[in-house]
Amino acid sequence: MRNLWQLLLRNHVFLLFLVLQVLALTWVTRSHGHPRGAWIQWSLRWTGAWNEQLMEVARIRDLDEANALLVAENAALRALMNRGSTAHGRGGEVVHMTLARSANWFMVNRGWADSVRVGDGVVSSRGAVGRIVETAEQYAMGLPLVNTDLEWSGRVGNNGVMGRVVWPGHAVRSGQMQDVPRSAAIAVGDTVFTTGYQGVFPPDLPIGIVQRVTQNPSDEFLTVELTWAVDFNALRYVELLHGPNWPAFSQPEATE
Amino acid sequence: MEGTLQTALRWVLALLAQAWIFHHLVVLDGWVTPLFHLYGLVLLPLRMRPVTYLLAGGLMGVGVDLLNFGGGLFTAAGLVSGVLQPLIARLLAPREGYEADAEVGPQTLGWLWWLTYTFLIVLVHAVWLFALESGRWGLVPKGLGQAATSALATSALIVIVRTLFMRNARRR
Numbered sequence: 570m571r572n573l574w575q576l577l578l579r580n581h582v583f584l585l586f587l588v589l590q591v592l593a594l595t596w597v598t599r600s601h602g603h604p605r606g607a608w609i610q611w612s613l614r615w616t617g618a619w620n621e622q623l624m625e626v627a628r629i630r631d632l633d634e635a636n637a638l639l640v641a642e643n644a645a646l647r648a649l650m651n652r653g654s655t656a657h658g659r660g661g662e663v664v665h666m667t668l669a670r671s672a673n674w675f676m677v678n679r680g681w682a683d684s685v686r687v688g689d690g691v692v693s694s695r696g697a698v699g700r701i702v703e704t705a706e707q708y709a710m711g712l713p714l715v716n717t718d719l720e721w722s723g724r725v726g727n728n729g730v731m732g733r734v735v736w737p738g739h740a741v742r743s744g745q746m747q748d749v750p751r752s753a754a755i756a757v758g759d760t761v762f763t764t765g766y767q768g769v770f771p772p773d774l775p776i777g778i779v780q781r782v783t784q785n786p787s788d789e790f791l792t793v794e795l796t797w798a799v800d801f802n803a804l805r806y807v808e809l810l811h812g813p814n815w816p817a818f819s820q821p822e823a824t825e
Numbered sequence: 826m827e828g829t830l831q832t833a834l835r836w837v838l839a840l841l842a843q844a845w846i847f848h849h850l851v852v853l854d855g856w857v858t859p860l861f862h863l864y865g866l867v868l869l870p871l872r873m874r875p876v877t878y879l880l881a882g883g884l885m886g887v888g889v890d891l892l893n894f895g896g897g898l899f900t901a902a903g904l905v906s907g908v909l910q911p912l913i914a915r916l917l918a919p920r921e922g923y924e925a926d927a928e929v930g931p932q933t934l935g936w937l938w939w940l941t942y943t944f945l946i947v948l949v950h951a952v953w954l955f956a957l958e959s960g961r962w963g964l965v966p967k968g969l970g971q972a973a974t975s976a977l978a979t980s981a982l983i984v985i986v987r988t989l990f991m992r993n994a995r996r997r
Contacts, residue, residue, distance in 0.1 A: 596901075
């Protein structure tokens with residue numbers, strides 16, 4: 570017993586390291602891809618204002634105002650189009666976005682004070698962007714298509730075959746559509762749209778353009794390489810959509 | 826010999842600089858990711874107790890994770906560099922050991938020691954950070970490549986900032 574005690578004392582730093590490392594890794598596995606919780610809200614509040622100040626430095630005033638007006642108009646038009654489904658949207662601005670990680674995220678300058686809710690879809694004028702996973706009063710955090718932990722439902726063309734859209738984690742410009750049956754007729758240049766089944770995006774929003782179709786040697790499926798419709802490197806103005814009727818088809822938007 | 830207050834202040838400033846400035850300066854699709862908070866860890870005095878390095882590294886990681894939505898990645902990496910920092914110092918120690926007033930930097934221990942010491946600490950931190958961040962085995966090679974290039978960039982950044990501070994101190 571005494572020897573054991575001495576052994577523990579001699580290696581107390583390493584043992585403490587092991588305990589703390591296990592706690593840190595638990596934190597990593599719990600939050601990877603889906604950061605949620607009180608600390609995120611606290612951080613959104615503190616860093617959101619700072620990120621917005623940084624954006625101010627880069628802002629070109631006239632262009633900014635014109636874009637804001639266009640986004641507001643876009644949101645109003647989309648709300649009008651979706652009146653039947655009571656979906657509505659709000660314009661917002663991406664104040665920070667990571668693209669260098671595998672579990673990327675972004676922050677928009679709209680929060681629960683603007684009626685933004687967890688699960689809202691985020692789109693730009695070019696197509697689907699991602700979905701909101703956490704909100705604070707004035708800011709919200711979202712996960713974009715370029716996040717390796719997420720899967721999205723997509724369809725080739727308006728009436729074509731469906732599959733899982735994922736980001737393999739390599740180039741930010743390109744994604745993949747998987748589990749597409751080998752019999753599907755898909756051509757380079759076809760557009761992949763949202764299906765609307767997941768309750769986040771309305772149907773028929775562009776996700777990407779088909780760049781290449783490869784046949785998997787091991788199974789009966791095709792892998793379709795896409796270029797995202799949205800240029801995430803230049804993403805700034807977005808709309809946040811909330812569609813109360815879509816959850817009729819609702820499934821979890823993302824799988825961990 | 827630097828005081829405890831100066832060391833603590835540098836630790837806090839490095840954390841805030843990383844969270845508010847360098848976090849936004851990731852370039853080349855993540856192949857150059859500045860990890861400037863390590864400035865506050867690399868320059869910790871040489872003769873502290875090993876447990877202090879561990880806690881300083883872990884707490885630094887918690888700070889970066891909370892401010893930059895790291896989700897525990899920086900904490901895990903900070904703990905690894907914290908536990909290895911005294912071992913790296915021992916590995917690079919002169920035959921007669923460190924003098925009582927030896928400071929981390931090129932002044933007393935030479936440029937080769939300073940560059941090697943900085944790079945090794947930054948490298949172990951970056952390797953653990955990027956390997957964990959990869960999230961899946963297929964992305965680990967890319968993560969390790971990013972760790973190597975980011976470690977080089979961060980080491981250069983730390984050395985440049987330290988040199989600038991040394992010059993200013995000498996002028997005063």
